[in-house]
Amino acid sequence: xxxxxxxxxxxxxxxxxxxxxxxxxxxxxxxxxxxxxxxxxxxxxxxxxxxxxxxxxxxxxxxxxxxxxxxxxxxxxxxxxxxxxxxxxxxxxxxxxxxxxxxxxxxxxxxxxxxxxxxxxxxxxxxxxxxxxxxxxxxxxxxxxxxxxxxxxxxxxxxxxxxxxxxxxxxxxxxxxxxxxxxx
Amino acid sequence: xxxxxxxxxxxxxxxxxxxxxxxxxxxxxxxxxxxxxxxxxxxxxxxxxxxxxxxxxxxxxxxxxxxxxxxxxxxxxxxxxxxxxxxxxxxxxxxxxxxxxxxxxxxxxxxxxxxxxxxxxxxxxxxxxxxxxxxxxxxxxxxxxxxxxxxxxxxxxxxxxxxxxxxxxxxxxxxxxxxxxxxxxxxxxxxxxxxxxxxxxxxxxxxxxxxxxxxxxxxxxxxxxxxxxxxxxxxxxxxxxxxxxxxxxxxxxxxxxxxxxxxxxxxxxxxxxxxxxxxxxxxxxxxxxxxxxxxxxxxxxxxxxxxxxxxxxxxxxxxxxxxxxxxxxxxxxxxxxxxxxxxxxxxxxxxxxxxxxxxxxxxxxxxxxxxxxxxxxxxxxxxxxxxxxxxxxxxxxxxxxxxxxxxxxxxxxxxxxxxxxxxxxxxxxxxxxxxxxxxxxxxxxxxxxxxxxxxxxxxxxxxxxxxxxxxxxxxxxxxxx
Numbered sequence: 204x205x206x207x208x209x210x211x212x213x214x215x216x217x218x219x220x221x222x223x224x225x226x227x228x229x230x231x232x233x234x235x236x237x238x239x240x241x242x243x244x245x246x247x248x249x250x251x252x253x254x255x256x257x258x259x260x261x262x263x264x265x266x267x268x269x270x271x272x273x274x275x276x277x278x279x280x281x282x283x284x285x286x287x288x289x290x291x292x293x294x295x296x297x298x299x300x301x302x303x304x305x306x307x308x309x310x311x312x313x314x315x316x317x318x319x320x321x322x323x324x325x326x327x328x329x330x331x332x333x334x335x336x337x338x339x340x341x342x343x344x345x346x347x348x349x350x351x352x353x354x355x356x357x358x359x360x361x362x363x364x365x366x367x368x369x370x371x372x373x374x375x376x377x378x379x380x381x382x383x384x385x386x387x
Numbered sequence: 388x389x390x391x392x393x394x395x396x397x398x399x400x401x402x403x404x405x406x407x408x409x410x411x412x413x414x415x416x417x418x419x420x421x422x423x424x425x426x427x428x429x430x431x432x433x434x435x436x437x438x439x440x441x442x443x444x445x446x447x448x449x450x451x452x453x454x455x456x457x458x459x460x461x462x463x464x465x466x467x468x469x470x471x472x473x474x475x476x477x478x479x480x481x482x483x484x485x486x487x488x489x490x491x492x493x494x495x496x497x498x499x500x501x502x503x504x505x506x507x508x509x510x511x512x513x514x515x516x517x518x519x520x521x522x523x524x525x526x527x528x529x530x531x532x533x534x535x536x537x538x539x540x541x542x543x544x545x546x547x548x549x550x551x552x553x554x555x556x557x558x559x560x561x562x563x564x565x566x567x568x569x570x571x572x573x574x575x576x577x578x579x580x581x582x583x584x585x586x587x588x589x590x591x592x593x594x595x596x597x598x599x600x601x602x603x604x605x606x607x608x609x610x611x612x613x614x615x616x617x618x619x620x621x622x623x624x625x626x627x628x629x630x631x632x633x634x635x636x637x638x639x640x641x642x643x644x645x646x647x648x649x650x651x652x653x654x655x656x657x658x659x660x661x662x663x664x665x666x667x668x669x670x671x672x673x674x675x676x677x678x679x680x681x682x683x684x685x686x687x688x689x690x691x692x693x694x695x696x697x698x699x700x701x702x703x704x705x706x707x708x709x710x711x712x713x714x715x716x717x718x719x720x721x722x723x724x725x726x727x728x729x730x731x732x733x734x735x736x737x738x739x740x741x742x743x744x745x746x747x748x749x750x751x752x753x754x755x756x757x758x759x760x761x762x763x764x765x766x767x768x769x770x771x772x773x774x775x776x777x778x779x780x781x782x783x784x785x786x787x788x789x790x791x792x793x794x795x796x797x798x799x800x801x802x803x804x805x806x807x808x809x810x811x812x813x814x815x816x817x818x819x820x821x822x823x824x825x826x827x828x829x830x831x832x833x834x835x836x837x838x839x840x841x842x843x844x845x846x847x848x849x850x851x852x853x854x855x856x857x858x859x860x861x862x863x864x865x866x867x868x
Contacts, residue, residue: 310589314565343395343451347503347515350402354496354519357409358526361489362541 208249216242229275233268240264251328394454397437397462398502404430405495412488420488424477427491428470431498435466438502450570451509460713460861461505461640464720465633469498471724471836472629478830479625479731485531493530494629497523501637510559510569510649513641517555517605520637521548524630528622540621547604547614555601561594562649571649575867579652595653598645599660605638608698609668612691619687624734624741627683628727631690632720639697639716647704647866654704661702662794669695669801676808683741685808686726689767692805693719699798700782703789706862711781713858718766718774718847725840726763729756732833733826740826743812748821756829757816759841764809766844769802774847781855
């Protein structure tokens with residue numbers, strides 16, 4: 204990947220990622236995320252991972268983000284209402300984030316990863332090779348992930364579904380809560 | 388091939404059983420879901436029995452899973468704790484106004500997550516196990532939807548847990564860039580080759596730090612403990628019992644394999660960090676626990692303190708220390724299930740029975756429950772001849788042998804401090820007067836679980852050798868070289 208393509212793309216990717224965090228308007232955040240995901244997809248294409256790139260656009264930039272936007276629209280969030288954060292807390296948050304980011308940049312810029320770079324086979328990243336990895340070496344992880352998604356779906360349904368009424372012992376339900384004073 | 392299938396069988400059966408539970412729950416006419424709960428308990432028993440039957444398979448499926456002694460030990464522990472929590476829940480769910488049959492299925496999935504974490508010999512699989520467990524527990528914490536505290540608990544746990552998971556995953560990715568593998572043994576080998584490669588060292592430290600933060604959150608180690616008191620208090624008592632015992636066991640299972648196997652070449656750098664974390668965690672947990680008036684919050688801080696004691700064993704990192712941590716987790720599980728069990732047994736609708744003052748004069752109205760609670764509190768303090776004492780004794784002795792004299796001194800002092808609040812509960816039960824409106828009689832299922840937990844706590848104290856022996860065998864092949 205030539206630096207001429209890499210740096211502008213990286214800049215757009217990081218800028219839109221910052222937009223996700225810094226924007227106060229949820230719709231703007233979501234759209235910045237779409238831009239960031241698209242940039243990543245382009246990186247994948249340059250890295251010969253065509254299938255991953257396609258999935259990234261179809262699943263993340265497409266389906267998931269559409270759902271995000273639906274939820275934001277349905278909830279009708281007010282754009283400039285924050286979580287009532289205190290300036291001290293946000294300062295601490297930014298400080299901690301800066302330290303982590305600084306550490307990452309310092310560490311990754313000095314690493315010798317380039318020296319150990321492996322030359323890839325020409326077929327790397329193709330659907331065939333990817334499938335062989337996914338359903339061969341990483342089969343257990345793949346199957347367990349499908350179970351993890353199932354647990355998440357069951358959990359989401361449990362939390363979203365309306366509770367039925369409990370037809371248990373009504374007499375006990377009628378016992379009033381004991382106040383704190385009564386226990387002393 | 389057969390070996391591979393055999394070693395995966397317990398997991399396959401467990402997953403199918405959890406799915407079956409959802410289906411059965413749909414057709415269950417009984418709003419207390421007693422049948423579903425029992426089916427869950429039987430499923431856990433089958434899983435545990437199968438893992439013992441197919442035990443001692445090193446690593447299969449491209450080194451992703453191992454059904455070695457370590458995995459089997461945690462499998463038995465998680466299944467037992469999960470079954471106990473399910474039995475406690477039978478009456479409690481109705482009392483707390485929870486009418487979700489999926490509760491048992493989610494708890495089953497959480498146990499499966501713990502089992503995967505202990506069996507994983509690959510960081511990706513370990514992460515998936517951690518997420519499976521966490522997903523299920525996030526929902527369980529918030530399953531009492533009409534209760535604001537339960538909502539808060541679930542949301543807090545979910546947001547902070549998602550952050551911790553992301554950091555852990557980032558750490559795993561960085562480890563992969565350095566070592567070119569996610570298999571624990573290969574990571575260890577690559578690290579011992581490139582240990583002093585200079586430039587990579589900073590990345591390695593960063594990766595290790597991120598991994599430790601991720602696990603530190605799950606086991607509620609200071610300074611990643613802030614969620615614990617609120618979540619323990621807001622979650623339904625039976626879920627709290629499960630979180631304090633099984634979830635913590637899963638966290639330690641994964642942490643020990645990662646730190647002592649994959650990151651073994653980093654011992655010199657990690658030792659001071661673990662030392663500090665252990666010291667701060669137990670001290671802060673114990674000091675803050677002194678001031679609590681809610682029994683649930685007090686037990687939350689106590690559980691943070693116990694994370695500190697367990698970290699003493701991880702810091703030592705020897706075979707002896709590892710096996711005593713396994714034993715400690717069993718003893719800790721028994722006494723905590725018991726303590727939360729007493730709370731669950733006496734809880735009714737509109738009366739949570741969660742404050743320490745709710746237990747005043749319990750000895751006059753419920754002598755057996757008070758006696759059991761006193762037993763658990765004494766065991767948590769570490770008074771002989773109970774399970775908690777033996778666990779502490781072995782962990783601290785192992786740490787002494789590893790040369791961590793000062794850490795053991797701090798731990799011993801902490802145990803003395805902890806006596807103040809544990810014995811405070813005993814005093815409230817035995818020397819305060821019972822209020823006019825007495826607590827209702829204990830629920831039968833919960834009473835049986837409490838009785839069994841009490842017997843186990845005593846047995847682990849007076850005859851620890853069988854469990855200690857199996858813990859030693861379980862840990863003997865974990866460390867490399």
